[in-house]
Every structure is written in structure tokens, then in C-alpha cells.
Amino acid sequence: xxxxxxxxxxxxxxxxxxxxxxxSDLVAEAGREAMKEAGVGSADIQAAxxxxxxxxxxxxxxxxxxxxxxxxxxxxxxxxxxSNFCASGGDAFRNACMALLAGEHNLVLxxxxxxxxxxxxxxxxxxxxVETGHPFYQKGFTAAGTFASFARRHMHTYGTTxxxxxxxxVKNHAHGVANEKAHYRKAIDLETALASPMVADPLTVMxxxxxxxxxxxxxxxxxxxxxxxxxxxxxxxxxxxxxxxxWDGPFFDTASDFLSFRSTQVAAQAAYKQAGITHPxxxxxxxxxxxxxxxxxxxxxxxxxxxxxxxxxxxLRDGHAHLGGKTPVNVSGGLLSCxxxxxxxxxxxxxxxxxxxxxxxxxxxxxxARVGLAHNIGGPGAVASVTILGQxx
Amino acid sequence: MTAKxxxxxxxxxxxxxxxxxxxxxxxxxxxxxxxxxxxxxxQTEAFVFASTTAPLAExxxxxxxxxxxDLPPTVITRDLxxxxxxxxxxxxxxxxxxRSTLLAAADLRIxxxxxxxxxxFGDAGAALMIGPESETIARHLASxxxxxxxxxxxxxxxxxxxxxxDARFAAEEYRKIITPAIADCLEQAGLAASEIxxxxxxxxxxxxxxxxxRSLGFDRRTQLVHDPAALVGLTGAAxxxxxxxxxxxxxxxxxxxxxxxxxxxxxxxxxEATDRIADYRSPAPLKQTLSxxxxxxxxxxxxxxxxxxxxxxxxxxxxxxxxQRRREGEPLYRLRAQRCDHCERVDTLNLPTCPxxxxxxxxxxxxxxRRGIVFTHxxxxxxxxxxxxxxxWVIDLDGGGRITVQATDTDGTVAIGDxxxxxxxxxxxxxxxxxxxxxxxxxP
Numbered sequence: 001x002x003x004x005x006x007x008x009x010x011x012x013x014x015x016x017x018x019x020x021x022x023x024s025d026l027v028a029e030a031g032r033e034a035m036k037e038a039g040v041g042s043a044d045i046q047a048a049x050x051x052x053x054x055x056x057x058x059x060x061x062x063x064x065x066x067x068x069x070x071x072x073x074x075x076x077x078x079x080x081x082x083s084n085f086c087a088s089g090g091d092a093f094r095n096a097c098m099a100l101l102a103g104e105h106n107l108v109l110x111x112x113x114x115x116x117x118x119x120x121x122x123x124x125x126x127x128x129x130v131e132t133g134h135p136f137y138q139k140g141f142t143a144a145g146t147f148a149s150f151a152r153r154h155m156h157t158y159g160t161t162x163x164x165x166x167x168x169x170v171k172n173h174a175h176g177v178a179n180e181k182a183h184y185r186k187a188i189d190l191e192t193a194l195a196s197p198m199v200a201d202p203l204t205v206m207x208x209x210x211x212x213x214x215x216x217x218x219x220x221x222x223x224x225x226x227x228x229x230x231x232x233x234x235x236x237x238x239x240x241x242x243x244x245x246x247w248d249g250p251f252f253d254t255a256s257d258f259l260s261f262r263s264t265q266v267a268a269q270a271a272y273k274q275a276g277i278t279h280p281x282x283x284x285x286x287x288x289x290x291x292x293x294x295x296x297x298x299x300x301x302x303x304x305x306x307x308x309x310x311x312x313x314x315x316l317r318d319g320h321a322h323l324g325g326k327t328p329v330n331v332s333g334g335l336l337s338c339x340x341x342x343x344x345x346x347x348x349x350x351x352x353x354x355x356x357x358x359x360x361x362x363x364x365x366x367x368x369a370r371v372g373l374a375h376n377i378g379g380p381g382a383v384a385s386v387t388i389l390g391q392x393x
Numbered sequence: 394m395t396a397k398x399x400x401x402x403x404x405x406x407x408x409x410x411x412x413x414x415x416x417x418x419x420x421x422x423x424x425x426x427x428x429x430x431x432x433x434x435x436q437t438e439a440f441v442f443a444s445t446t447a448p449l450a451e452x453x454x455x456x457x458x459x460x461x462x463d464l465p466p467t468v469i470t471r472d473l474x475x476x477x478x479x480x481x482x483x484x485x486x487x488x489x490x491x492r493s494t495l496l497a498a499a500d501l502r503i504x505x506x507x508x509x510x511x512x513x514f515g516d517a518g519a520a521l522m523i524g525p526e527s528e529t530i531a532r533h534l535a536s537x538x539x540x541x542x543x544x545x546x547x548x549x550x551x552x553x554x555x556x557x558x559d560a561r562f563a564a565e566e567y568r569k570i571i572t573p574a575i576a577d578c579l580e581q582a583g584l585a586a587s588e589i590x591x592x593x594x595x596x597x598x599x600x601x602x603x604x605x606x607r608s609l610g611f612d613r614r615t616q617l618v619h620d621p622a623a624l625v626g627l628t629g630a631a632x633x634x635x636x637x638x639x640x641x642x643x644x645x646x647x648x649x650x651x652x653x654x655x656x657x658x659x660x661x662x663x664x665e666a667t668d669r670i671a672d673y674r675s676p677a678p679l680k681q682t683l684s685x686x687x688x689x690x691x692x693x694x695x696x697x698x699x700x701x702x703x704x705x706x707x708x709x710x711x712x713x714x715x716x717q718r719r720r721e722g723e724p725l726y727r728l729r730a731q732r733c734d735h736c737e738r739v740d741t742l743n744l745p746t747c748p749x750x751x752x753x754x755x756x757x758x759x760x761x762x763r764r765g766i767v768f769t770h771x772x773x774x775x776x777x778x779x780x781x782x783x784x785x786w787v788i789d790l791d792g793g794g795r796i797t798v799q800a801t802d803t804d805g806t807v808a809i810g811d812x813x814x815x816x817x818x819x820x821x822x823x824x825x826x827x828x829x830x831x832x833x834x835x836x837p
Binding site for chain 2: 122133139149150151152153202248251252254255
């Protein structure tokens, strides 16, 4: 895997309540930005993967690869719709990489898109969790609650406080100010974060990502072909995806201690091995992690091995995850500022790491960014993707 | 809910007493389950559910309750309705027969908003185990029954509320019907009123019961059981069993206890407490339930709980399936989980493969406890509910197994390590029918 694949084009729409953009409009915008950077047209793409997690929430687009074909006129090629809850983006990227490694295609596209705001936020994912799912044992949770129960156990076991959770929100809202594609670009202070209304105790509105539209895309090829598309390409160093549990697993299995996500640990271990990373805290220059809710970012510091188990709050407090710190996390603003168009998020992270490695991030540029990691988890924590990218040699 | 709260909402003065209001997720079926579960004996030969407010007129609630009480499919199930005397009729039949019987009676009785019954009706459930004389805490000495066509209270399936005719006429007929029935029962037993330790009589109001008792020669102060109706309201089919519980809980060996139940006539039953009553402790005594209540936040909360507000009905758009209920509901309602023979892992959801060791063939059944401790928890503020934010608690059950369920009968205060018990509640109305599941509630 290491060094065999290159990203030669990347695109990302503005993330937000894009009322004037349909699902197809989002696809077209992200796809075209990536194709323009790679200097290719639709006819050059040989296979594609579409990541949309919840097609039935909005306008029924995203159930099939045809909804990627139509806006970009990508016809007569294999297009697969990928679905792995919030990890769909990382999964689409992985599949695109596998096709290149198999030698079956030479230039491929992975695009993630989610159109959540053709309905009110209550009418989208909350309604889905109320009206679908098992009639008996999957009733009562919204997404926030599933992660909140992890937060509660971490607070009980390690003394993590609400202030630590809010600290993630304050950091990522500050980071988002410099990201012109973020949904929210407004800094908040700790008092505001702590006083914001409760969503699922102990997680507040400020601990939670907003309901957002958006799309992100990358175009990939094998490394030897990269310079012919884009001399400013980025290399893949490692990629792994692991399904380590199920939706219900932790809630009906005493084996889960609610203190970590094994899927992140397994995916990271494999990706580190491919990338030759033995000390993530020293060898990774920046990370995009899946802060759908603030607790997930804290757990992820531990699951990725940036700090010891239970020490995430201290890691944050010591400034290591801030822009300018040892391992800046979510300088894009993360899901808390960018929002979480579910299928797009994993690819937005890869877009951000790509732009950082290309030194094109202006005020949020991480100095000496040479190696970046994108962590994308879903279901609530059953499946995780870890992607490690590096500058071209 | 206090009568004062109701009257204030309607712009009326005062009013004393309280009524028991079932939670938004309860109905007559769940009330019966709550009463029966602590005493349910799997060896029982029959199970009877008595109620005037069973959730369905066609489809047996008793059959579902038998599953949720984990009774074997061979148990004889009966649904009784139609009369406030349904429970005592079932009790008499059981005592006169030779089959052990678990009897549960419950009503969730809605009085018409703005009427007096809104303050006098209440919700309750009660259960009895009837079995061979060699094991009884109270034996059946004598009884008397009279059947009367009396149009004092009635409710058709189309009526939401009980309808009533002239109250003074009803009170006078009550006295004329129940008094000779009690006298008849005493005569059959060859006992005088003075030889009865305690007497309990269902009545439309306390004055009527006192007058009947006095006219029969009972001492109101020392012999007449204080009717819990002043606290809980008139609880329909459950009420005679509430009174019987009051009789049994105050009884010493040898005491004669008389229960009179009224509705379309009367059932009068005379018991004698046995020696076994001295050591008997009910797992859910009437005394405890009377002191366990929390006050409603106001009249509006009552209207929301009972769905008396237009637009606040159950969401029927929720996915539900009778096929899935039959296949997957059965083990979950019976709390029968699976234990891996290789690695001992208890699997609440009965998965086809053990996630811990990969075993696919060698499983044993594990009966889950209804008690456990809170492993972690949250409270959902965005999940739609008439009761406000919904607690979701992850429970590690005694003896193994984990289950994650909604919390009920709680103000939301919870800590990891708290003890809870599972309670069967209405979850939602997907598919146009009540879907039940376990919730948990704190136990002190």
C-alpha cells in the first residue's frame, strides 16, 4: 500500500445549509473541482465510488452509483455506491485504492455527498431513528445519545469533565474560522459551550455537529502515473478499515467497556504498520478526526495512541491538539464546525489533509505538514477508517 | 394528581384527595404485568386478566401477558371484561375450581374531562396467586353472589369515558343490593358481624361504605378497612383486589376477612387467614405502592399522558411487524437469552454466532434477571415523548447479560451503579397497535 497510490485531484463544496444546491449540484461542484485539479474530464474517469449514508432521508438520491453518473456524465463505467454509516467516505476511498492496486483501473474517483437540508433537522436523522430500526430494542436513542453513554462512562472512569468536552468544541470552532468551506466560522468561548442546551446528557448543542449539506471528492491513480496529471500530488502511506462491532454491540454485550472504539484501534494499527509509523505522536504532523460529538475526539486521541488511555483531557489541555501544537487535530474545524454531511465527511477529511500537504491552507496551514491522518468512524463506533497521507517524495 | 390540581384547571374551588395516574407508557395490560410479575409462578395452570379497559377488544391481552410473564404455552389464558366485578368473579371461579390460577386485574380509567369522575377515578393493577389449600395464606370460607341489571355506570367501545346516570339513585340501589348480599354471606358462614376481623367494601364513595357497614353491625372504626380510594381513586376492576390486599396485609392467623365487590350486583367473599400469613411478605405490598407516587407537574401533563389533547397522539408511522414480533418478541419478552457453551458469554439478542469465540452451534439458554445495575446512561432531549427528556440506561443484569432500555418512573436522577428493575411498558404504536418492551426503573 505505502507509496503506491497518489491523489492527483481533490474537490470540496462549501459545507452548510446549501438550500440552493440539490444533491446533484453538490456532486457536480465537488467532482469538477477535483477533475480540474487533475486536468481530466469525465471521459477519463474509469471507475468511481459514491459515498452517501442516508439516501432515504432526503430525496432518494444516493442509493445507487447512477446518482454519481448523472451529474458528471460518468457513463459506461463501474460506479459502486458505498454505505458504512459515517465511515462511508473513508470506505469509498479505500475501495478506490483497492481497484488501483488490483491494476484493474488507472484513474478513479471517490466522491462523498449528503443532502440533509431538504428537510428540517428533526425530520432527517432523528426521525429516521424514531421510525425505523428494531421495533423493540432500538427505540429511544438518537445519534447523540449513543455517544453520550460513552462520555458518561469515560467521565466516571477517568474523571473527564464537561469542561474537557467543551474544550474540544472551543478548539474546533476557533479552527473553523479560517476554513472558508466550514458551515460555522465563529469562535465560541468555554462559558458559551458549557451553557448551550443539552442534547443528550452530557453532550450539549455545542458538543454536537450541525445538520449540513456538502460533497467532497478525490481522484486517484497509481504513483507512477501521478506526475502526468498533477505534479503537486499527495501520496498514500496507509489505509485500513475495520468493522469491530455492530450497532447494538456495546449496548447488549457486557464485553464492551464504553471507553474506546476498537474499530479505530484496529484500523490505526494496520495503517501505522503500512506507513511505517511506530510513534504516532511524533511521526504524524496533523490529524482530521471524527468529532461528530466532542467525546469522540477525546476517545480518538487515546485510540490512535497519541496519549495513554484516560489521558485525553490532559492531552487537549496541554495544547497538543491545537493549531501550533504537537499534533494539531481538526484544524479544518472538524465536524463540529464543518458539519457532517454524513457520506461526505470522510472525503472532506482527505481533501483537508491533501490541501495541508500541498501547503495551500493559508491561516490554518500546519507548519511542516508532511504526514497527515484522517480518521472516519461510524455506526455508532462499529466501523472505522484510517487513512495516512504524505507529501510526495 | 390532586383533586385540587384538576379543579383549579377547571376554575372550580378546592377538592380533597388524590388519584393515581398511570405513566404515559402504561395501560391496563402493563399495570397487570407489573402486579403479576413478582408473584408469577411458572407452574400455574391458568392465567386470568380482568379489566374493563383492556387495550384491545379483539386479541387476547392474557395471551401476551402469559408470554411476558414467561408462562408456558400450555397455561390456560382467559380475558375477562365487562364488569367491575370481573376480578372477584374470576377469584370465586378459581377458588371453586381445582386449577391453580394467577389472577391479574387492572384498569386505566379515564374520567370525562371536567366531570367529577376525573377526580374520583384512578389507575391500578393487582394480582393474586390462587392455589391448593395446603399452601394458602387465606382460605375460602363462604361467599354470596347476586347479579343485577343496573345502569349506573357504563361505557361502550366507542365511548372514551365512563358514562354515569343519577348518582343518588345509584347510591341508594348500591345500598339495597350489597347489604343483603353481605348478610347472606355471613349467614352461610354462620358468623356474626362481630366475629369478622376486617371488612372491605367497594363503594361509590366512603360514606356509602360506612353506612352499609354500620347497618350490618360492623364497627366502622375498628373493622372497616380504610379504602385507598381517597389516595388512588376508584380503580375499576382492580379495586376489589386492592381492598383484598389491604385485608391480607393487616391480617393475623385465624382472622376472618370479608371482601364485598360491587358492580352489576355483588360478590361477597369470606376468607380465613391461615398460620402461613404470619410469615408472608408480599414482594409488592399495597402499603409500598401507596407511598411511592410522584406528583404530576400539572393538569397539562395529565392531558398529555392520556393523549386527551388533539394532535398529541401516538405516532403510528413507526416500523413494526407482527412477523418480527412473533419471531423476535417471544425470547425478548420472556427474557430468554443465550449463553455460549464455549466461552460463557451471555448474548441478550440471541445472535447466530458468538461474537467472542465464533461458536455457531453450542448455546444454552440463559434466563435473564429483571434486576440489574446501571453501567452507563444518558438522557435524550430530542427524542419525542410526552414525558419530556427520555433516559436511556445501559443495564448489566444480575447473573449476566446487558440490556439497554428507556428509563421510566423517574425524574432522571441516576448514577452509575444504581439498582434498577425491568418493567414492561408501552413503547410505541407502530402499525396501529401497542408495541411493548422492557424499560427500567430505579428501585430504592
